Amino acid sequence: MTVSTAERTASAVRLEQVRKTYGKVRALDGVSWAFPRGGFTAVMGPSGSGKSTFLQCASGLDRPTEGTVRIGDVDLGSLSEARRTRLRRDRIGFVFQAFNLIPSMDVEQNVTLPLRLAGREADREWLAEVVGRVGLGDRLRHRPAELSGGQQQRAALARALITRPEVVFADEPTGALDPRTAREVLRLLRETVDRTGQTLLLVTHDPVAAAWADSVVFLSEGRIVDEMVAPSPAAISARWESL
Numbered sequence: 573m574t575v576s577t578a579e580r581t582a583s584a585v586r587l588e589q590v591r592k593t594y595g596k597v598r599a600l601d602g603v604s605w606a607f608p609r610g611g612f613t614a615v616m617g618p619s620g621s622g623k624s625t626f627l628q629c630a631s632g633l634d635r636p637t638e639g640t641v642r643i644g645d646v647d648l649g650s651l652s653e654a655r656r657t658r659l660r661r662d663r664i665g666f667v668f669q670a671f672n673l674i675p676s677m678d679v680e681q682n683v684t685l686p687l688r689l690a691g692r693e694a695d696r697e698w699l700a701e702v703v704g705r706v707g708l709g710d711r712l713r714h715r716p717a718e719l720s721g722g723q724q725q726r727a728a729l730a731r732a733l734i735t736r737p738e739v740v741f742a743d744e745p746t747g748a749l750d751p752r753t754a755r756e757v758l759r760l761l762r763e764t765v766d767r768t769g770q771t772l773l774l775v776t777h778d779p780v781a782a783a784w785a786d787s788v789v790f791l792s793e794g795r796i797v798d799e800m801v802a803p804s805p806a807a808i809s810a811r812w813e814s815l
C-alpha cells in the first residue's frame with residue numbers, strides 16, 4: 573500500500589500494519605490507523621487487548637516488532653534511539669494514570685521539567701498561561717504531596733502541554749480520580765484540543781471518559797475491530813459489552 577504525502581501529513585499519527593510480540597504473545601496484531609490532526613480519539617478495549625502497547629508504539633516510547641509508525645511525516649522506524657527521544661521531547665506530551673510527578677519538585681519545577689530536559693528556556697508568559705489554564709496559578713510552590721489527586725493530574729497535564737506538543741498521549745489519565753475530578757480533567761483535555769488544535773489520543777476503560785472524544789476506536793486481541801463517531805456513553809457501553 574502506498575500513501576500519498578498529502579494523506580500522510582493530514583494525519584498526526586499513522587500506523588501501518590503494526591505488530592508487537594512479546595515471545596508468543598501478540599500484543600498488537602496488525603494495527604493500521606490514521607489519527608487526524610486536531611482530533612480527539614479514545615482507544616478502548618478489554619484488559620490485555622493491547623491498549624498500553626498501542627500507546628507506547630504509537631508515541632515512540634517503544635518500537636513495534638513490525639510495521640511503521642509516523643508522527644506527522646516522520647517515520648519513527650527511520651530514527652536512531654537518540655533522535656526518537658528528541659522527537660518525543662519536542663513534539664509529544666504524555667499523561668499517565670499514575671501522575672508521575674517528582675515528589676521533591678514543586679509544581680513549577682515539575683511542569684517545566686520537559687523544557688529543561690530539552691535544553692529549552694521556560695517562557696514565563698507561556699508558563700503562566702498553561703498553569704492558569706489548569707487552575708494551578710496559585711500553587712506553583714506546592715509539592716505534589718501538598719496537592720489533591722485532581723490537582724496533581726492537572727499539574728501533569730500542564731507538564732504535558734508546556735512544550736506545545738503536536739500530539740498528547742494519555743493512558744487512563746482519569747483512572748485514579750473520582751468522577752467529578754475526572755470530569756474536570758476531561759474537560760481540560762477537550763478544551764486543549766478545541767483551543768489549540770493539538771491532537772489527543774486517550775486510552776481508557778471508561779465509556780464516560782471516551783464519550784468526550786470525537787471518535788472511539790475499539791481494540792480486541794491486538795486489532796482495531798470497530799470505530800464509533802461521536803458516540804454516547806450508553807452506545808459505547810453497549811459496544812463494549814459485545815467485545
Ligand SMILES: Nc1ncnc2c1ncn2[C@@H]1O[C@H](COP(=O)(O)OP(=O)(O)OP(=O)(O)O)[C@@H](O)[C@H]1O
Pocket residue numbers: 594597598599617618619620621622623624625626
Ligand atoms: N513487557 C511485556 N512482556 C510480556 N508481555 C507483555 C508485556 N507488555 C504487555 N504484554 C502482554 O501483551 C498484551 C497486551 O498488554 P497491554 O498492556 O497492552 O494491555 P492493555 O489493553 O493496556 O491492558 P490493561 O487494560 O489491563 O492496561 C497482554 O497479553 C500482556 O500480557
Ligand SMILES: [Mg+2]
Pocket residue numbers: 623624625
Ligand atoms: Mg494498559
